[in-house]
Amino acid sequence: GESVGLHLPTLSVQEGDNSIINCAYSNSASDYFIWYKQESGKGPQFIIDIRSNMDKRQGQRVTVLLNKTVKHLSLQIAATQPGDSAVYFCAFYNQGGKLIFGQGTELSVKP
Amino acid sequence: SQTIHQWPATLVQPVGSPLSLECTVEGTSNPNLYWYRQAAGRGLQLLFYSVGIGQISSEVPQNLSASRPQDRQFILSSKKLLLSDSGFYLCAWSVGAGDTQYFGPGTRLTVL
Numbered sequence A: 001g002e003s004v005g006l007h008l009p010t011l012s013v014q015e016g017d018n019s020i021i022n023c024a025y026s027n028s029a030s031d032y033f034i035w036y037k038q039e040s041g042k043g044p045q046f047i048i049d050i051r052s053n054m055d056k057r058q059g060q061r062v063t064v065l066l067n068k069t070v071k072h073l074s075l076q077i078a079a080t081q082p083g084d085s086a087v088y089f090c091a092f093y094n095q096g097g098k099l100i101f102g103q104g105t106e107l108s109v110k111p
Numbered sequence B: 001s002q003t004i005h006q007w008p009a010t011l012v013q014p015v016g017s018p019l020s021l022e023c024t025v026e027g028t029s030n031p032n033l034y035w036y037r038q039a040a041g042r043g044l045q046l047l048f049y050s051v052g053i054g055q056i057s058s059e060v061p062q063n064l065s066a067s068r069p070q071d072r073q074f075i076l077s078s079k080k081l082l083l084s085d086s087g088f089y090l091c092a093w094s095v096g097a098g099d100t101q102y103f104g105p106g107t108r109l110t111v112l
Helices: none
Strands: A010-014 A019-025 A032-038 A045-051 A056-058 A062-067 A072-077 A086-093 A099-101 A105-110 B003-007 B010-013 B019-026 B032-038 B044-052 B055-058 B065-070 B073-078 B087-094 B107-111
Touching: A010 A019, A019 A086, A019 A105, A032 A062, A032 A072, A045 A056, A045 A062, A045 A072, A072 A086, B003 B087, B010 B019, B019 B032, B019 B087, B019 B107, B032 B073, B044 B065, B044 B073, B055 B065, B073 B087
Parallel strands: A010 A105, B010 B107
Antiparallel strands: A019 A072, A032 A045, A032 A086, A056 A062, A062 A072, A086 A099, A086 A105, B003 B019, B019 B073, B032 B044, B032 B087, B044 B055, B065 B073, B087 B107
16 A cells, blocks of 8 residues: 655754654655654644655755655754754655655654 | 634543534635544544535545535534544645645544
8 A cells, every 4th residue: 555654763863963854655656745844732834845856855954855766755954953853744645636644753852 | 824723722522422623724715625633643644625615525434524614614523422533633724636735733632
């Protein structure tokens, strides 16, 4: 079946370091990918997205990289701050139009 | 700008009681609307989606139902809650199919 997997369920980084959260997907036909941030007790917040005609997209302190050859997606956070502590989900639309979510990676930032 | 609201924020209900959760969207017209449930420490499970007033699609068989009485209002209901209905319920909207989905703040439901 379709799936979006995360290589690391938890990630602990020092404040100021860069964070990299990885995601593997199984549906090679997907053309749109989204990263969400979810803080405890809150709804997921859109961070950044990327379409399959791109391999890199940058936002404020965040970069998403897409490797379609190996079906791998990553989210890079520069100069990680305590406020970045949250669970991060990758997601993609399947051919049926349903948004498929990964299980999430918990990012913990140590001061 | 668009905003999405959900209420109540938290709810504790006894088994067998009815349920009504409400979601409203502001700042957009004819959005696609979605209900998700999130179990503790897990990903999101799509429950229902709607592309227009009165149009509801159910993703999984369950004890819940959804209605869309107005363009920007989406309601999640149950006639009799089960213990397994406990969870974090999230409403989301998008401009159309395949577009970015934006989530509300969620409702934490505990069934005792």
